[in-house]
Amino acid sequence: MTKEVIKVRGGKKLTGEVSISGAKNSAVALIPSSILASSGKVVLEGLPEISDVKTLMSLLNDLNIETKLNGTTLEVDSSNAENVPLPNQKVQSLRASYYMMGALLARFKRCVIGLPGGCPLGPRPIDQHIKGFEALGVKVTNEHGAMYLEAENLKGATIFFDVVSVGATINIMIAACMAEGRTILENVAKEPEIVDVATLLNNMGADIRGAGTDTIKIRGVKELTGTRHNIIPDRIEAGTYMIAGAAMGEEFTVRNIIPTHLESLTAKLTEFGVDVDIHDDYAVISRPKSVTPINVKTQVYPGFATDLQQPITPLLFLGDQPSKITETIYPARFRHIDELTRMNGKIENNSGSAIIYPSTLRGADVAASDLRAGASLLIAGLMAEGVTTVHNVNHIDRGYTDIVEKLKAVGADIWRETIED
Ligand SMILES: CC(=O)N[C@H]1[C@@H](OP(=O)(O)OP(=O)(O)OC[C@H]2O[C@@H](n3ccc(=O)[nH]c3=O)[C@H](O)[C@@H]2O)O[C@H](CO)[C@@H](O)[C@@H]1O
Numbered sequence: 001m002t003k004e005v006i007k008v009r010g011g012k013k014l015t016g017e018v019s020i021s022g023a024k025n026s027a028v029a030l031i032p033s034s035i036l037a038s039s040g041k042v043v044l045e046g047l048p049e050i051s052d053v054k055t056l057m058s059l060l061n062d063l064n065i066e067t068k069l070n071g072t073t074l075e076v077d078s079s080n081a082e083n084v085p086l087p088n089q090k091v092q093s094l095r096a097s098y099y100m101m102g103a104l105l106a107r108f109k110r111c112v113i114g115l116p117g118g119c120p121l122g123p124r125p126i127d128q129h130i131k132g133f134e135a136l137g138v139k140v141t142n143e144h145g146a147m148y149l150e151a152e153n154l155k156g157a158t159i160f161f162d163v164v165s166v167g168a169t170i171n172i173m174i175a176a177c178m179a180e181g182r183t184i185l186e187n188v189a190k191e192p193e194i195v196d197v198a199t200l201l202n203n204m205g206a207d208i209r210g211a212g213t214d215t216i217k218i219r220g221v222k223e224l225t226g227t228r229h230n231i232i233p234d235r236i237e238a239g240t241y242m243i244a245g246a247a248m249g250e251e252f253t254v255r256n257i258i259p260t261h262l263e264s265l266t267a268k269l270t271e272f273g274v275d276v277d278i279h280d281d282y283a284v285i286s287r288p289k290s291v292t293p294i295n296v297k298t299q300v301y302p303g304f305a306t307d308l309q310q311p312i313t314p315l316l317f318l319g320d321q322p323s324k325i326t327e328t329i330y331p332a333r334f335r336h337i338d339e340l341t342r343m344n345g346k347i348e349n350n351s352g353s354a355i356i357y358p359s360t361l362r363g364a365d366v367a368a369s370d371l372r373a374g375a376s377l378l379i380a381g382l383m384a385e386g387v388t389t390v391h392n393v394n395h396i397d398r399g400y401t402d403i404v405e406k407l408k409a410v411g412a413d414i415w416r417e418t419i420e421d
């Protein structure tokens with residue numbers, strides 16, 4: 001058996017420009033949303049080239065939905081969609097398969113689907129999704145691992161979420177588009193991807209107001225149709241490259257960003273001593289001459305994104321004082337720490353927080369436990385003396401378009417290799 005690894009020889013400066021692709025966490029909700037168009041094509045432009053997009057296309061094909069991908073543009077024709085139970089293996093290979101529930105409920109008022117997978121970050125319940133569906137009149141049962149969701153009719157309701165959840169907000173917003181009457185969602189998440197999905201759905205004919213605030217109001221409509229939509233840039237991919245630039249950059253430019261989506265990261269990088277020059281849709285970053293230790297605490301948007309917590313960890317080895325990370329969204333999201341320790345990183349893991357001590361990283365064989373752990377190890381590899389070999393690259397390919405090619409183009413010594421397993 002063979003497998004692919006990514007190898008990186010550290011110590012090279014990053015210079016030149018990298019361009020950010022479309023947002024993974026938008027794409028994975030926009031694609032299921034296209035199921036709601038009973039006529040006309042939904043054309044999604046600027047999609048990231050990642051395996052999560054391919055898996056969702058394949059799930060759509062299982063529902064007799066036609067998909068045509070041309071570069072980064074996807075055409076979806078859902079006019080002949082058929083509601084069949086979805087195969088478990090595909091559903092479990094990503095988190096966002098949970099959006100098939102909201103989309104199929106809106107279109108067919110029923111669906112049969114397994115529980116979603118995604119990055120192992122500790123417990124990732126979907127109780128708030130189920131609470132929302134039940135409030136809309138859906139009967140939810142779990143039989144031998146398959147979720148059965150069915151309703152006579154979806155009826156608008158007022159739902160106050162117990163937890164601020166990106167997935168539950170989007171899922172119930174999708175389902176409520178075609179519910180009878182008015183739905184009010186309170187205590188919702190405000191991430192930019194939620195606004196992007198609401199924009200697509202509104203352009204398809206939905207009536208959604210308030211996305212991006214903590215209350216969303218939806219008036220149900222009878223029908224949604226095709227439209228064209230240009231996806232927002234990926235703020236987590238952008239943040240990953242900005243952190244790589246903070247570690248190893250010299251006038252390193254990150255293009256195609258929306259700077260307001262990155263304010264909490266920019267503020268932390270600046271506080272750490274990094275030279276970040278923000279322009280309309282790009283940022284120029286150089287490695288700091290001296291650093292001040294920082295405290296990073298993950299929070300819901302617009303706070304510091306949990307998805308950037310793992311990537312920023314290796315940066316904090318720079319300097320001569322320890323920094324601290326507190327993870328409030330997924331307190332167990334620290335599986336990158338053991339691997340960074342293999343690279344000579346000194347970190348104390350105190351359930352829910354980590355102290356990162358000044359360290360000189362050295363190349364080692366390490367394994368990505370999840371997507372952003374993979375990004376974290378690649379950044380560590382860029383900083384380290386010698387060669388780092390990152391295993392389990394399938395996690396990285398779920399969420400980063402051409403990461404090896406993009407880094408190589410800005411000066412990194414990085415390559416993929418097929419090795420014996
Ligand atoms: C595909 C996608 O968009 N994934 C993102 C999404 O994941 P995901 O949608 O799974 O994350 P949520 O925002 O739902 O989770 C936030 C918190 O709420 C909890 N929770 C969530 C739902 C629920 O029904 N019950 C519950 O208790 C979770 O365990 C977690 O502690 O938002 C996360 C938080 O920004 C990001 O890390 C992921 O990259």
Ligand SMILES: C=C(OP(=O)(O)O)C(=O)O
Pocket residue numbers: 024094095096117118119307371372399
């Ligand atoms: C946790 C993530 O993804 P997912 O929710 O798709 O597992 C992520 O993008 O960092």
